[in-house]
Amino acid sequence: MPETLDFELTPTQYAFVTSEAHIVQLMGPMGEGKTFAGVAGLIAHAARCGKDIRTALVRDTFQNIKTSTIPDLRDYLGAWVRFSDGDKKAAILSSPRVEIDLFGIDDDAALSKLQGPQYAAIWLEEPAPIIEKANAGLPVSVFDMAIARAARQRGTVLRVQVTQNPSDDEHWTSELAEEPDGVYASYEDPFTGEVFEIVKRTFWIQAGENRFLSGLTRAANIAAFKKDPAKYARYVEGKTAEVYKGKKVTPGYNPAIHFSSQILPVLEGEAFQFWDSWQFPTCVLAQYSARGQLIVHDAVLKEGVGTKELIEEELEPFLRTRKWKDKVKSWRIIGDFSMRTPDQSSVRSSAAKYLEKRFGSRFEPGPARWTTIREHLNHCFKRLINEGEPAVILSRSAVKLHKALKGGWHYKVDNSGRRVEGSDKPVKDQHSHPGDAFANGISVLMPYQGLAPVKNISRKDNMRTAMSYRGGNFGRSAGQQKRGGGF
Structure with missing residues (x-):
């Protein structure tokens, strides 16, 4: 096993990993190193707590963890990670050590998996669905429960980290991203008056920030999603995809x-x-x-x-x-x-x-x-x-x-x-x-008063006005000027 475990992070990855916010969300295009930053985030959190920590890594299905996340962990960590219990548990052999429970939650009934253990951090990986019905993503109830369960290990600080490609603008992760950074929730002790705050921050990795991703891979992503504007926005540009549901009620809102x-x-x-x-x-x-x-x-x-x-x-x-x-x-x-x-x-x-x-x-x-x-x-x-x-x-x-x-x-x-x-x-x-x-x-x-009402004009007044112009404007002006003394 190598003597040291080193992570070379981009500026956005570093800000995410070292953030002391309790809820941290990392959004960005495909291949920009979000999972890599998530691994570093758990190790950094153990160092922040100053003790071995127990954590959970959650995706929509355990199959997706086996086929995608676990190979990434082995690639990033090598001999520094050990898997057990049919790959349902992992240990990062850092100092302090990070224990990870890995499981899928695809509906509210599976939430009980989060209710027993006492965690210091919970990592939600790719909670937004890739294709509707084929990949349902994580429901918002999992996020809510994660906040409650990630504050249970004694002597540690809460951390819920979310790493993902951007979702469409109807998904709960989009709303989380649009929530302003800062205080997400607070509690005031009725006896002491002390205020406790849960702080949230969202970080956006820009397309091209990961210099280790090859140009050919980037070209392949463009080719794969160029016919689908929503997926192109999410996976290539790293932007939230707008869902067109109908004609806007307020088109003037910008x-x-x-x-x-x-x-x-x-x-x-x-x-x-x-x-x-x-x-x-x-x-x-x-x-x-x-x-x-x-x-x-x-x-x-x-x-x-x-x-x-x-x-x-x-x-x-x-x-x-x-x-x-x-x-x-x-x-x-x-x-x-x-x-x-x-x-x-x-x-x-x-x-x-x-x-x-x-x-x-x-x-x-x-x-x-x-x-x-x-x-x-x-x-x-x-x-x-x-x-x-x-x-x-x-x-x-x-x-x-x-x-x-x-x-x-x-x-x-x-x-x-x-x-x-x-x-x-x-x-x-x-x-x-x-x-x-x-x-x-x-x-x-702000009642809209509309245009000023136009006064009704009688037929007689209309005729009188029309007769006054029968000589044309020039003749009328000339006559007035002639009566006034001419040129």
Whole structure:
């Protein structure tokens, strides 16, 4: 066995490996060394913890681990790695040592594999599907469970690392990548006031960064995927592939203009709650800046609960985080007009009345007709303030609304791309709820007045105007000038 185990890392790989964030995601094109960086990441984490660690490597199937990941581990580590138990366990003989459980999880029923052992790190390898149905990838529930289980080994620090080719923009890993780097979740000790934070970072390897990948291999990747724009984006360019679902509800929304690259700070003063209710309640949080720009900070939503449950379980804990705590002095609450109807929050109250009582503010309903809402919505992205700034901007933290506005919120279309007859309203899905909540708020705060009405002119006045021009403009002007003294 060689005396030393050396890794020559690219700048992006090095940043990923040495990051002290608790959730680290490495995205990039095919062949750029993501698995290589993942191996180095586990070894570096053992050194960070200062003790031998137990870890797990998870893919969608164990067969994919045997045919792809294990050969890579043997290639990278050579005599430094040992496999046992039918290749279901591995040990990296570094100092400190890294023990690895290897297994596949292809559905929620297999999650129990993560529940027993106490891990210091969990590595999710290629969680996004390559081909639908043939390779299902990892469900988001695996990621959620990994966060909980990777903090169990005593005397270690949590690390969940995700290495992958980019997914399409509907996959949960795409949403994770679009989440702003920084605090992913936090907890405040009610007795000491100490705040504990889980930090997330996403790293992107650029195409061509791995100088050890041959030009012929790169050419082969181009040839393999050149006929499929989505796969070309993911595996050659290293970009998220857009999924076209239908005609966009908000074609005027331009992420380059309306989606900030940073998390914008919450300002002290008044703030807005924009609501959509029923069985997928959504609250969009926004406020005006001193310049008059509407800043959309966050979208809080949860499927299968009522408005009351969303507030108690999600919204109020979120408003107690450092980002929002003690910032809002008063609320304006705007929402779907149907929220005034009883039985959405309880049999004794409407959702609107519950909101009024909970936050001490009057509920303002949005328009009842979709055609009216649509006019207000389409116009808001055309508005400018000051020196050409957009009137509306989304903070980097408003990811769920961003995904809706950029195309997730859509009208149903036929195979030729034309809107299906009778589908005058957007499709109802996970994107429509933040879209509807936002649209209600915009309709009240930024109503589109349309063009100024044209005054009706009588037939007599029309004839009088026409007769005044019967000599032509030149003759009329000449006559006026002649009466005024000529040339």
